[in-house]
Amino acid sequence: MNSNHLIAKIFEEIADALEFLGDNPFKVRAYRTASYILESLEEDISVYIQKGEKIFGIGEDLKEKILEFIKTGKIKKHEELLSKIPRGIFDIMKIPYIGPKTAKTLYEELGVDNIEKLKKIVESGDLLRIKGFGIKKLENIKKGIELYQKLSERYPIGEIYQDVINLKNYISSISGVQKVELVGSFRRFKETIGDIDILICSEKNISEDILKHPKIKDIFSKGDTKISFSYELSNTRLIQVDIRVVEERSWGAALMYFTGSKEHNILLREFAAEKGYKLNEYGIFRDNIYIGGRSEEEVYKILEIQYIPPEIREGRNEIELAKKYLIPKLVEITDIKGDLQVHSRYSDGIMDFWEIEAEALKLNYEYIAITDHSKSLKVAGGMEVEDLIRRNKEIKKFNENSKVKLLLGAEVEILSDGSLDYPDEILEQLDIVLASIHNVRKDEDITERYLKAMENPFVDIIAHPTGRLVSYREPYKLDLDAIFKKASERKIILEINAHYNRLDLNDINILKAKRYNVKFSIGTDAHNRNGFGMMGFGIKMAKKAILTKEDIINTLSYEELISFIKECRRHRISEK
DNA sequence: GCCGTTTTCGGCCCGACTGTTTTCAGTCG
Secondary structure, three states: OOHHHHHHHHHHHHHHHHHHOOOOHHHHHHHHHHHHHHHOOOOOHHHHHHHOOOOOOOOHHHHHHHHHHHHHOOOHHHHHHHHHOOHHHHHHOOOOOOOHHHHHHHHHHHOOOOHHHHHHHHHHOHHHHOOOOOHHHHHHHHHHHHHHHHHOOOEEHHHHHHHHHHHHHHHHOOOOEEEEEEEHHHHHOOOEEOEEEEEEEEOOOOHHHHOOOOOEEEEEEEOOOEEEEEEEOOOOOEEEEEEEEEOHHHHHHHHHHHHOOHHHHHHHHHHHHHOOOEEEOOEEEEOOEEEEOOOHHHHHHHOOOOOOOHHHOOOOOHHHHHHOOOOOOOOOHHHOOEEEEEOOOOOOOOOOHHHHHHHHHHOOOOEEEEEEEEOOOHHHOOEOHHHHHHHHHHHHHHHHOOOOEEEEEEEEEEOOOOOEOOOHHHHOOOOEEEEEOOOOOOOOEOHHHHHHHOOOOOOOEEOOOOOOEOOOEOOOEOOHHHHHHHHHHHOOEEEEEOOOOOOEOOHHHHHHHHOOOOOEEEEOOEOOHHHHHHHHHHHHHHHHOOOOHHHEHHHOOHHHHHHHHHHHHHHHHHHO
């Protein structure tokens, strides 16, 4: 479907192989950067090449290799390298403490070409015979193998969210700690997290106090300003935590550095160097004299570029935008006036209307769309038409005395032939109709189902369009361009499902959709009170895709929203 | 291998920690 990911994998392997062979480190970097860029493109790489669009980081040579892949399905250089290096070496290099150099020595001196052999060599102690290998290194490799099996996993951000907050709170409570911030991929809101990065401002050494935490297992390193350990999550799995401690005057520069991404940092530091500065985690310097770094804002100001929000620091084109002051004001959670996907007791939720109202009031919302499942989705308590009518009556009555408007809504199943699960005369009575797909046959392409459903004038929103579950289920097979194009023509809104398991659309797809000039809604898919808290995740996803308040319909007031939906429906009816 | 109004050749982000070392290489982020 999309060759970006496949080519990115190949480039990554070429980089590993070249590193193993001791090739030019900058060449290795070029392959890694290109791999990273490919993974974050909105369109298939062939589209850019066809249009003759230059992509920063992919030069003539790599372009040729990409074309070679598109034509033949493989890249000769890759095949050659694979034939030279045993497969198992690539796994060995993924083990902590083992880099290309160690892997090479192990291979050349002892013939270690897979993890099983490595385990045996470690047990036998033969390792110690090699020059430069001591007891400690042996112990580290042993630990590395263990960690490789336990730590090589990435977790959906929502799954570890509370653990991370708990750890932050613990650190905040240590005496001498002035500031604590969660940085790294957590601050950038990547949908999965591989390790936790924490930045601390403190004048005194607090390492010992931190390491008293009972959930800390192995300590990997412990210095004056940097400690690293494995931490037991509430699901009993382990995650690596890296902590850095800096002084007040370095706080901003350190925040920038540890928030990353790595690719963003490299680009920003190169830019700083061009202007005659040196930027590192301690501050921004000219001729080795400290000029600033207390806050992020200060550093950006010295560089004479716009402040770049953490969520978009992914090394895409954000620095170019910042140079021209073209980053718009991103949507904030305080812009949100209501939630557009909530389930009540009428389907598989557990909340009464008054409970929903109470939560909405806490969040200062004007409205909530009650979007219970439709009849075919039996597993989720889908409502028969009579139940829906009864529920609607009840909502209307509730609204007479409610401070929060409950919208008559439904999450209506798109059936296998693309028709909707309720007849039009029922849909017409609803304030808002979300259409979605939950039942998909193996390998089924659902594009046509969507396109057919989108012909119906009462479909206002497509909910969780790709159906993916973070880390657990791949997106359904579908042609997103066709869906986005249709959504644009028919004035159908695309949902950003904020539930941390879904985050659907995700940032890359939102960026892609935006080019079709569509609007978005953010819905939490709340089934219980805690569910409303997911809104923050949806907002972060929207920010990652540089969305503003104007892009998102639930920043509208109640009256504005109702008239907006009506206007879109009129457009669809007149088109038909 | 990429990139460029100081360069088409010669640069390429920058620093912490560890281990096996007598001044540094390897790994990591």
